[in-house]
Amino acid sequence: MSTPTATDTRVEDAARPAPPRRRLTLRQRIWRERWTYTFIIPGALFFLVFAYVPMLGNVVAFQDYTPFRGFGGSPWVGLANFNALFSDPELLIALRNTLIIAALQLVLAFPAPIALALLLDSLMSSRVRRMVQTVVYLPHFLSWVIVISVWQQVFGGGGLVSAVIDGFDIMTNADTFKLLVVAQAVWKDCGWGTIIFFAAIAGIPQDRYEAAAIDGAGAWQRMRHVTLPGLVPVATLLLILNIGSILTVGFEQLLLQQPMVGMEAAEVLDTFVYFRGVLGGEWGIATAAGLFKGVIGTVLVLAANKFAKRLGGEGIF
Template sequence: MSVTAEKTGPGTRAERAPGPPAPAKRRTPSLGQRIWRERWAYTFIIPGALFFLVFSYVPMLGNVVAFQDYTPFRGFDGSPFVGFYNFQQIFYDPEILTALRNTLIIAFLQLAFAFPAPIALALLLHSLLSEKVKRLVQTIVYLPNFLSWVIVISVWQQVVGGGGLVAGIMDGFGMPGFDLMTDSDSFKFLVVAQNIWKDAGWGTIIFFAAIAGIPTERYEAAAIDGASGWQRTWHITLPALVPVATLLLILNIGSILTVGFEQLLLQQPMVGADAAQVLDTFVYFRGVLGGQWGIATAAGLLKGVIGTILVLAANKFAKRLGGEGIF
């Protein structure tokens, strides 16, 4: 019955039929209850959290060495506090200026050539009609990612070194000797080429997965409208890769001052410190081998601060351009 009120006369109050009871307010579970409810999910998170805690966050406490005249024998408590003296020494050290210059040049070359290489390779694989050829090429270019830098440099030494394959072929034709591995002038380009050969396959998988997520209906509709292969790539494929490329670019900019410690350390004896000394190798030689822990830690801390600033700036710039950024 929908009748809820009835008049009995002038001045008489209307009587309403009782409605349904108000729903009970749900009680919000506490933090402890939510953690207990999702305890199995947190159990799987614990190993990864412990890894970053032990190997990333706890070692950050050692940055106090950058403000001390530190020696391992005196320890943190016994080493005198020197303020920003170690940072001042950095800017007057010609060796670190050389390392910084080499780091920036190699980083710029990697952003210009090594970063677009996986995108170009992914587009090339996407254009192949044969699935067997596509999988074969993808497997071949991905295999070097499993090799250590010791093996990679040994392979390149056997190909473009003084006694390598290219030098042997040129010698057979009576041409002068060839040794790219000891040429300090072209060493930075050699480093970038090694990075492309080793890591382009891994990046291709990431971009190829993004391409696979594009609906085929878009390509079919574009083909019906008369779009060529290049037009479909420009207007459909490349816009779909922009979010992934933006994310990877921001991360690469954050690590722009980290250009490969092991790769450069192994090749430095062949080309000299003037060509192969970077910030990471400077920290190793000056701190671990030289015992100047304060200056080495200050250089590493300064590199981390610059990397953080670059990540924040790149993320903000990406958002201003209409992208999503990483946070």
């Protein structure tokens, strides 16, 4: 990293032959920056203990595992769990539902906070804006049990809307269930998602708007040519991160609503793992499903990153 002093003396230095610079080894450089490195330790420990060490548990996917026998006492079964998994018709249902919900979330739920942030940003009164912001943040802090109960009371068969429109009930309709899931997710988390976009909007230099205004750009054009391009780096970053967890489409939300619409509509990979592993005791198959999901997630992140770079963006690594 260059400092102001170094920059100032650079021109002068260029006139003289450069003195031979001693190359430091990696170890020496780490030692030199040892105090900086200590700041990494808590974060690194966190990932080590809660992310990397638990990954070792994936060996269960290759074992006939039971908790009491443990990793050491459970026999190895090779790829038997994967064979059982891929010949299981329920996996196909779970995978299909997961992918459909994920795609819908990507198309409908991902842009929602951007749109909301732009909408709120266009509000002139900061007081109104703050109030609306607070209101739209709130659902994020409700648990899924409460969210679904509220939706039930409003859109369910015995709910508010059905009191006006006889027979109205979207909560038990298996055909529209996936859209319902996305709508609930948007309602719950859209407001919360605007925070990061607000920060990005605040980071766009004011002079760009002024310059655009001088050049005759109206409000719509300023949003299109200044604000939106300013949001692209953050949106790309979030999109790549979202794609990594795309197959995690909401465990509690789906588990709670599955009895109403049925497995055919609401079984996803996470509920599949729960039913097989935690309830069914088929730890090997459940872990194999989890591992399968992890591998797909990794491939998607790598692909999305590459794609972002190819489009001229920065990617995240």
